[in-house]
Amino acid sequence: MAATRVSASWQGKPKGRLAQLKQRVSESTTAWLYILPAALAMLVVTLVPYIFQIWMSFTDFRVKNLRFNLLDPSTWEKYAPPMVGLGNYVKILTSKLAIENYNFARLFAFNVTWTVANVFLHVVIGVTVALVLNAKGLLGRRFYRSLFVLPWAMPGYVAALTWRNMYDERFGAINQLLAIVNRWLGTSLPADTRWFVVTQPPIGGLLSFLPLAFYCVLIANTWLGWPFMSVVATGALQSVPEELYEAASMDGATGLQKLRHITIPMIRPAMVPAIMLGTIWTFNQFSVIFFISQGNPFGRTEILITQAYKLVSEQRLYGVAAAFSIVVFFILLGFTLIQNRVTRATEAYNE
Amino acid sequence: MSKRNRAILRQIALQAFLLLITAIVLFPVLWIISLAVDPRNIDKPLSLTLIPPGATLDAFRKVLFGPFNLLCTNPADPSTCMRFSGLLKNSLFVAMGSSLVAVVTGTTAAYAFSRFRFIGRQAGLLGFIVLIMLPTSGLLAPLYVLLSQIKIGGEPLRAQLFGLVLAYSSGFLPFAVWTLKGYFDTIPKELEEAALIDGAGTFTTFTKIILPLAVPALAVTVLNSFMTGWTEFILAWSFLEDPKRFTLAMALRAMQGQFATPWSEFAAMSIVMSIPILILFFLLQKYLVSGLTLGGVKG
Numbered sequence: 001m002a003a004t005r006v007s008a009s010w011q012g013k014p015k016g017r018l019a020q021l022k023q024r025v026s027e028s029t030t031a032w033l034y035i036l037p038a039a040l041a042m043l044v045v046t047l048v049p050y051i052f053q054i055w056m057s058f059t060d061f062r063v064k065n066l067r068f069n070l071l072d073p074s075t076w077e078k079y080a081p082p083m084v085g086l087g088n089y090v091k092i093l094t095s096k097l098a099i100e101n102y103n104f105a106r107l108f109a110f111n112v113t114w115t116v117a118n119v120f121l122h123v124v125i126g127v128t129v130a131l132v133l134n135a136k137g138l139l140g141r142r143f144y145r146s147l148f149v150l151p152w153a154m155p156g157y158v159a160a161l162t163w164r165n166m167y168d169e170r171f172g173a174i175n176q177l178l179a180i181v182n183r184w185l186g187t188s189l190p191a192d193t194r195w196f197v198v199t200q201p202p203i204g205g206l207l208s209f210l211p212l213a214f215y216c217v218l219i220a221n222t223w224l225g226w227p228f229m230s231v232v233a234t235g236a237l238q239s240v241p242e243e244l245y246e247a248a249s250m251d252g253a254t255g256l257q258k259l260r261h262i263t264i265p266m267i268r269p270a271m272v273p274a275i276m277l278g279t280i281w282t283f284n285q286f287s288v289i290f291f292i293s294q295g296n297p298f299g300r301t302e303i304l305i306t307q308a309y310k311l312v313s314e315q316r317l318y319g320v321a322a323a324f325s326i327v328v329f330f331i332l333l334g335f336t337l338i339q340n341r342v343t344r345a346t347e348a349y350n351e
Numbered sequence: 352m353s354k355r356n357r358a359i360l361r362q363i364a365l366q367a368f369l370l371l372i373t374a375i376v377l378f379p380v381l382w383i384i385s386l387a388v389d390p391r392n393i394d395k396p397l398s399l400t401l402i403p404p405g406a407t408l409d410a411f412r413k414v415l416f417g418p419f420n421l422l423c424t425n426p427a428d429p430s431t432c433m434r435f436s437g438l439l440k441n442s443l444f445v446a447m448g449s450s451l452v453a454v455v456t457g458t459t460a461a462y463a464f465s466r467f468r469f470i471g472r473q474a475g476l477l478g479f480i481v482l483i484m485l486p487t488s489g490l491l492a493p494l495y496v497l498l499s500q501i502k503i504g505g506e507p508l509r510a511q512l513f514g515l516v517l518a519y520s521s522g523f524l525p526f527a528v529w530t531l532k533g534y535f536d537t538i539p540k541e542l543e544e545a546a547l548i549d550g551a552g553t554f555t556t557f558t559k560i561i562l563p564l565a566v567p568a569l570a571v572t573v574l575n576s577f578m579t580g581w582t583e584f585i586l587a588w589s590f591l592e593d594p595k596r597f598t599l600a601m602a603l604r605a606m607q608g609q610f611a612t613p614w615s616e617f618a619a620m621s622i623v624m625s626i627p628i629l630i631l632f633f634l635l636q637k638y639l640v641s642g643l644t645l646g647g648v649k650g
Contacts, residue, residue, distance in 0.1 A: 030463075030553070031467035032471070034459040034463035049497055050485060132369060161621070223379070
């Protein structure tokens with residue numbers, strides 16, 4: 001505790017080991033008193049369920065086992081789920097689950113593609129708009145700035161349902177917009193596309209595992225996600241000294257050179273943590289997938305977290321779902337460790 | 352081309368780009384508004400008009416004052432159905448309760464992690480990070496079993512609103528502790544040491560010096576936890592039994608689940624539910640970015 005540290009240094013006497021230990025213990029007691037309420041809540045509502053979940057992941061836990069109560073021995077014999085060891089994990093990783101169209105490798109590849117594509121678009125659009133909004137002599141700057149945070153401020157679940165409605169094949173706004181474009185410009189764009197049913201991938205080759213539905217959810221989630229990056233970039237741009245640009249202009253630098261050698265390095269420290277946060281959010285972006293594409297067509301736009309939810313809510317395979325969540329945990333752990341490495345590298349680069 | 356003409360051309364190009372972005376941002380918002388005022392209550396409007404023919408605020412009136420015929424203790428009797436005011440009370444209880452619990456327990460814990468060097472600090476911090484990464488999706492079943500065992504007032508905690516408050520706030524706590532701790536780390540220690548020398552106690556220092564400086568991180572915590580409580584419906588839907596305890600988010604979800612979604616009412620309800628979040632968001636906006644990103648920089 002700061003108080004004891006200050007007073008101890010004032011006494012100026014070297015303290016005995018016992019006194020040191022005593023101080024450390026009393027400091028620890030105070031610290032734990034501060035942490036106690038949070039720790040208690042976490043213990044009851046998070047940690048214990050997690051431990052329970054780890055145990056569940058090694059069992060074939062189904063609906064009837066919900067009556068199983070560890071504290072009540074009379075339920076043990078009748079409701080205890082059978083242990084299956086690593087069976088659930090093996091089934092998940094080797095794609096032997098009794099779910100239609102389940103394939104772990106594809107699911108994982110899709111989830112990573114989804115995250116990378118989204119974060120890339122959010123950052124590029126976000127930074128571009130921030131740069132435009134930062135242009136000298138721009139009219140209506142404040143108006144645009146407050147308007148553009150709207151998608152970020154809207155509750156995600158309401159936004160997702162609105163997009164779902166807009167993609168409706170018959171009366172949705174998107175198809176109607178295409179029809180209007182056709183009428184005005186005399187083009188013949190299809191205005192009756194069934195966005196989440198079409199299986200023919202719009203881009204072939206390496207990207208042929210991405211159905212049309214992927215691009216639809218990508219657009220919706222980009223609509224939702226870019227304002228956050230834009231706001232962060234706007235904040236960072238305020239701290240770039242104007243003199244740097246003036247000096248560069250005198251040396252005859254072009255706009256693109258200034259962007260590459262001044263703007264990007266200067267806003268990088270602020271963008272890196274925002275990108276890390278954005279990656280975790282996007283990787284687990286439940287509501288956009290769950291409400292808009294619902295995993296269609298044929299589970300090809302399912303991400304790990306929506307698949308885990310379906311295992312519980314539709315299949316009632318609690319044991320498998322628990323194992324699934326633990327697999328997701330290890331994937332995120334790997335992600336975070338890699339990102340940490342990359343961030344450290346950028347920190348060193350900046351110094 | 353003269354300098355002035357070039358400036359005008361540049362302005363036009365910038366404005367054109369920004370107006371395009373404005374159109375994209377506003378399109379879904381206008382779409383939901385036009386659904387809400389459409390008197391036909393049909394699936395989706397048949398034409399793209401902002402104000403459909405015969406626009407009315409009927410849907411808003413129905414949502415705000417009428418009974419929700421899907422949320423009734425006795426479906427045959429409309430007087431047992433939930434109304435907006437009751438749902439709002441429950442939603443406010445859950446959302447405000449969650450943010451209160453998350454802020455109070457989160458700040459004190461984060462303060463201890465930031466300022467004290469104590470036994471078990473590293474392990475505690477590590478525990479919190481690990482919990483951020485564990486997906487909550489798998490917790491539905493274990494939490495259901497667990498909260499059913501805890502009985503308060505003869506009723507399982509699971510079926511009570513307080514159980515939801517506990518579940519939401521603790522689900523959010525690891526993130527809150529992590530953000531707040533990162534933010535506290537950026538506040539110089541000298542400020543507190545000066546206050547301590549002036550005779551302020553540890554607790555006074557915490558409430559009078561640290562908390563006012565940590566407003567951005569607190570704003571993020573409040574907003575996020577309030578938003579979770581306000582919009583979450585999966586846990587609520589699986590845990591609560593008595594319609595008297597249902598929330599607005601659940602009512603909105605129930606409309607979607609129907610065979611024929613009453614789209615105008617659904618849109619009106621979406622707008623009504625978004626307004627408090629929008630207000631809160633714009634009030635706290637200037638704090639959000641620094642509150643979110645500073646915590647990430649300092650590990």
